[in-house]
Amino acid sequence: MYKRIKLENGIRVVCERIPYLRSVSIGIWVGTGSRSENPSNNGISHFIEHMLFKGTDNRSAREIADSIDSIGGQLNAFTGKECTCYYAKTLDSHADIALDVLSDMFFNSRFEEKDIEIEKKVILEEIGMYEDSPEELVHDILSETVWEDNSLGFPILGTRDTLFDINKDKIKAYMNERYLPENTVIAVAGNFDEDKIIDTIKEKFGGWNVSGKGSKGIENAEFKVNSKIKVKDTEQIHICIGFEGIAHGSDELYPLLAVNNVLGGGMSSRMFQKIREEMGLVYSIYSYPSSYRNAGLFTIYAGMNAEHLEKVVELIIKEIKTLIKEGISRDELEKSKEQLKGNYILGLESTSSRMNSIGKSEVLMNNIYTPDEILKKIDAVNLERVEQVIKRIFCLNKISFSIVGNIKKEIDIGKIIDV
Template identity: 35%
Template sequence: MVQKTRLENGIRVLSQHCPNTHVVSVGIWIDSGSRDELPSMEGITHFLEHMFFKGTERRTTRDIAVELDILGGMSNAFTTKENLCFYGKVLDKNLPRLMDIFCDILLHARMDERELEKERFVILQEISMVEDTPEDYVHTVACEKFWKGHPLGHPICGYRETVQRFRREDILKFKDQIIHPEQVVVSAAGSVRHDELVEMVNDGLGRLRANGRGRPPRTSPEPVVFRDYIRKDLEQTHICLLMPGVSLHDEERFAVYILNIVLGNSMSSRLFQEVREKRGLAYNIYSFLHCCEDTGVFGVYAAVAPEKLAECFKVIWNEMEELIAGGVSETEISGAKDCAVGGMYLNLDSTDALMNRIARNEFLYGHEVAPDEIEKKIYGVSSENLGKWFARVFPDRVSILVVGPSDKQQVDLVMKV
């Protein structure tokens, strides 16, 4: 059972005690991500994430690294489209020390000019790394085109021109804006006593006050249908198909979860079996579903030999057509449901996954969502649910991006579909 306490300043503290373990996972979450950045400030959330670990009034950059390593667990941070989080997993006896470090970097990060310049170079290298990784590059460009003109389409790392422009005062002003008590959630799972966790958070963050208005109100994007080819000197050609997906509040999301498993998100899926196992056209082939609080994207990705582009694309397209024309058998649906439910419960054995789940449920729904409630929704999905939803997005709302060295004839066969 998840326990919840709201501090006087508005910070929410949530925890779930897990018996038979000596470890605890904890995260400090901010309800603001890259989609909340203003124009010309793309990438500043991710930049701030890096700068949190670059020294405080009490600790140098090295002190933070050494103290975290001494705890014997793991710690890290990440930025998503909708959240910023730093988290760790340690022995229960080391939780107070970890929380002291986390509270210190949240409140007292120095944002030193020299560290900022070093980290700027590091982030520019991170952007270059994405561009040098074809799969990451294709997804990044496809997302930009699909949500053109909307912050959800911007890469989380930002752009070279924006990262090069950020100054210390920009970072500090942005930090004050988003570190708003009402937007902070501390979640923990494992060997943790809720009252002790509340005391730690209150001691460390209880004096935090709002210095800004918090993140601006979010607006929903309108997906763009596009067809594009980017010629790039690569060993393979990469295909990415995108369609409007579902949000994390959409009741149809459970049907789309199952559709994703059936189409390409499992080894027994139609695409994996037909494209890879039967025809040997691609090593990497899958479908994917990314959901946000108010929108989402559903798609397919494959990497193929340049001369096999048109053939592979035709197989993918035919399999999607067959989903509507022939439907999905009860055997397929039943197996996909078992796969989804089994994966969910296996995930709940991880204190990291539980900690993540607790925070995300709080941000999205304001309360715990019981696993058996989700299980019931999944097992309630029918073949008709899948077909009705997919027919609304395929084929009329499919966007296509091809990146690689395939010749014009191969590309034209794809774009004319």
């Protein structure tokens, strides 16, 4: 069972005690990411995430790492489009150390100018590494393409230009606007003494009060029919085809997930079996839905030799047309639902994944569904709801795409759709 409490200053605490395990995972979730940025500070959420590991008033960067390494734990963080998380996983007997280190990083980081300049170089290398991975880059370009001129399309890492403009004043201003108690969730999952850990959280975080004004709500992101090609000297061509998806928190995500399993969600899916296994035209092909607040995206990815590009796109469109015309069978639906349930339950068998699940749900939706509630939502998916979601998502006159690779000629997907 989950326990949810709210501290007097507005911080939400969500706990799930799992007494038969010997680990505990603790995460500090802040409801801010690249979607909360603007064209002049893009990348600052991710930059701040890096800087919290660079030293505090009480610990050097080395001492932060040693504090958790010396007890056999893990300390890390990640930034997404809509949230940032700082987390530690340790033995249950060391939960107090994890909270002490995390709270020290969160409140006492120094943000020294020399560290800021060093970290700019590190993130520049990260951007360079990402640009050298076209199979990853093409997904980011699709986001930029479908949400052009909206912060949801911003790259999480930022750009070289925006990175150089980040300084201590900008960091402090952004944190005063976004790092607020009411925008923060502390999630704990694993084996812990409930009263003790809540008392410790109150001690570490209860006195946090910020005089910042807060920030305006998120803008709606309108899906745009668009295309973008990045010419790059690569052996393979990488393409992402995008449809408007379903927003975070909608129950229609479950029939879409069921459809995704059948279309391109795994090795037994239609696209994988037809285009890779039977025809050998691609090395990798898959599909997946992404959901955000008030927005969503359904993506199909394929990587192939340049000479096969048009044929692969033609086959993908053919599979989508078949899906629109014939839907999926009852057997496919039942198999897909079992896949969803299995993947979901297996994904909850570690304290870090449980902490991720409850923390993200609370910070983005202010709500947490129990595993039983999730399984009921999957079970409630039927052929009628599947048909409705297929009609809603797969609109062939609302397709966007991105391509990365050594493109020699113009690609007209509109013509291919009419094949």
